[in-house]
Amino acid sequence: MSASTSERTARLRRSRTRSRNANGRPALAISTLKPHQYDLRPACASLICPDCKTWVPITGVQAKVQKLVPHDTGRAGKVPAIRCQGSNRLVTVDVAFEKWQRRLEEGGTESAGRRSARRHYKPLPAPAKPVTQMSPASMSVSDALAAYRDHLRKCRARNVAGRCGGTHHCAEGTRLAALYAELKRTQPLRQHEARVDALLARCRSTTAWSKHSEATASLKATAKRGGTAVEEANNSCKHRSPGTVSDYRGPQVPTQPIRITT
Template sequence: MSVPTLEPTARQRLRRTRTRAVSTLPALAVSTLRPHEYDLRPACISLVCPSCRTWVPINKPGTLRPKLVPHHMEEAGTKAPRRCPGSHRLVVLDMDIERWWQRLTEGVAETNGRRSNRVTMKPKVAVAPAITQILAPLLDAKVALKLYEAHNKGCAVCAPGTLRCSEGGRLAHLVAHTKRTEPARRAALTAREELAEQREQGLWVLRELQWALTAAAVRRADLQRVHDALEATLQQHNPQLTDWARADLMSAITMLATKVEQLSR
C-alpha cells in the first residue's frame, strides 16, 4: 500500500451539518439571553454561545430540534484546535422576531439618548516654560552670569567648555540677552521710579489743595462747636456749687476759652 506524500487537508464543512449528535448541556432558551446576543432574522439566525462567547449559527431553525453548529474555541487556523462544549447544543426558539426587534430598538434608543454624539476636542496642553525663561525679566546681567557659572561648575556636559546641555544653552543665551538689554532695562527702571515719585508728589499736592479748599469751613465749624460748649458750660455756673465743683467748672471754662482764642487767630 502506497503512503501518501502530501499532508491531508481538512475538507470544507457543509453549511448545514447533518448529524444526530446532541450536546450534554441543557437546552438553551433564547429568552434567557440579552437582546443583542442573538439575531432572529431568517437570513442570519445565530446567537452568542455562552461557553466561548462567539457568534454561532443555529442549525435547522424551522425544525423541532434546532441546535448550534459545531465550532472550535480557538480562532481559525490555530494548531490543535479544541471543540467548544456548546457544539450541537439544543436551542429553544421561544422569542418572537417582532418582540425581539422591538426590545432591540428600545435599547438602542435609550443608549443613544444617554450618550452624546458631540465630539469634544482634547485641549492642547501648553509646554511649561523653563525656570530661566520665567526669571528672565527679573534678572540683571550679574545675576544671570552667576547662574551660568554655577551651572558650568556642576554640569558634567558643560564643565569641559566644549559642549553645552540644553539648560546651559538657555543660560548662555540669557547672559547674552541681559548684557544686551541691561542699559535699556536700567533706563526703564529709572523712568518708572521717577514716574512713581512724581505721582506720589502729585497726590500730596492734590491733598494739600483739597484741604486748602475746606480748611476755612472746618475752622468755622470747630470754632462754633467750641463756642457752643463754652456757653453750655457757663450756664452750669451756680453759687450753690461746692468749692471742688466750682474749681472743675472754672478749669473747663478756661480750657474752652483758650481753644476759642487759638481758633480765632
Template sequence: MTNTSAMPTARKRAKRARTRRVNDQPSLKVSTLHANDIDLLPGTESLICPDCDTWVPITGVWGRHPKLVPHHSERAGTPDAVRCENGSLRSVELDLKLSEWQHRLGEAITANAARRRTPVRRKPKTPPTPATSQVVPTPISADMVRRAFRAHRAECKACQGTVTDRDGIVLACPDGLRLAGTYLRLLRQEPERRALRVFFEQERERFDRTYEKHSAEVRSAGWATQQKATTGSKHLAKRSGTAVEDLNNQARRRQPGMLSDYRGPCLPLEKPTA
C-alpha cells in the first residue's frame, strides 16, 4: 500500500507554548539584542531568534519563566520543515523595560534617518599627453630670457657677488652666464627675426588674396556654365517648341471677342455629327 500522506511543512508559530519544558541553552538577555530586533509592545512581544534569524513570539511574558515558542527555521508552509532546536523553548530574560526599549528604538531610528549616502565625486578627465611629434615648441624671445635671468639672479648668491673662493675671488655662476649669453644673442638676432616675421605675414596675406581670387573665378565659371546649360535646354525642352508655354506664362488679360491663342488649322470648331 502506497503512503499518500502529505509532505510535512513548517507550521504557523503559536503565540504561547503548551509545555513547561525549557531548552538547555543559556537564557537570552533582551538587553544584549539590537533595538530593531525586539518588539516589547504589550500583546506582540517577540524577537528575532539568533539561531534562525526569524521573528518568534515570547510566551509567558507575565510569568516567571518567559521563553520562545517552538518554531521551525523557515516560514510557515515551507516544505521539508526543520525544527529550530537551539531556539525553540529557549528561556528569555526580560531585563529591559518598555520605556527603555522605546528610547533605544527612537535613537536607532534617528541615527538611521540621519545617514546620507556618500556623494560620488568623479575625478576630472585629464587630456591625454600629446606625442613627441605633436608637441609644438614655444619660440624663445629675449624678453622671456631676461625675466628668467632676473628671477635666477634674485635667488642665486653667486650672481649677487657674495660667493668667493679662498683667495677672495668672486665665483661666477655658470647658469647666470648661460642666461646672459642667450639674452645677448637673442638681442643681436632680434632685427632678423622681426624681418622674417614681417615677410611671413606678407606671404600669408598674398596667399589669402590669391586663394580668394581663384575661388571667385571658379564660382563665376560655375554659374556661367549652369546658366548656359539652362538656356540651351529651353529650346530643346519639347520637340514642338515652347510657344504654348510662353503664352501660358505671360498670363495676359483676354479681350472680349478675342480668339484663343491655341486655335490652329487642325482644331475642329463644329460639333461632330452622330
C-alpha cells in the first residue's frame, strides 16, 4: 500500500492537542528565555523552540501541565515532514504575565530611544595648500625692490653652488625679480583703478548727501505728520510770543487759571 501524500510534507501546528505523550527531556523553564522569545497571552501562548528555532504553541497554558505541541521542523506544506525533537516537551511557566509584559514594554521603550548604530561622519576639511602654491600677499613696487635687493645681498654672501651672481639668479632670486617686474608693469593700471574707485565713492557720498538735504529742506518733510499748520509751527525755530504758553497750542490758550461757575 502506497504512503499517503498528506504525510510527505509538514503539517499545520495545532494550538491544542489531546495527546498524553510527554517528551523525556527536562522541562523547559520560561525564565531561561528572553522576553521577546515567548508570548504568555492566553489567546496565543507560544515560544521559540530551542531545537528548530520556530514559534510553537504551548498547550494547557492555564492548566496544571504545559507542554509544546507536536510540530515539524519546517513550514507546513513546503518541506518534508520531519518531527522536531522538542515536540511534547514539558514547559514550566515560572514568569508572571504582568512581569513579562512590563519587561517587554521597558525593552521596547529602551530600544526605541537608543541611537542608531550607524555612524555619521562629518565631511573632512580640504587640506591646506602647500606654501609654494599659496598666493603671495600684495606688495608695492618699493617693497618688492627692497626684498629683491635684500635677497641678493644675503645670497651673494653665502658660499654655496647656484647662488646669485652677475646675471645668474637662484630660484628665489628669479621669483623676486619676476614679481618686481610684474608689479612695476601693472602699477599704472592699479593706480588708475584706485583713483576710479575713490572718485566713485566720493560721487556716491555726494549724491546721498544731496538727497538727504533735499528731503530735510522743507518743514513739511521734517514733520512727523506733515500737512498741518501746528506741525509746521512746531518744527519752526522762532521765539515764543509774550503772554502765551506756546505757538503750536494756538493763540486762545489762556496763561492764567480760569474759574468756571455754573
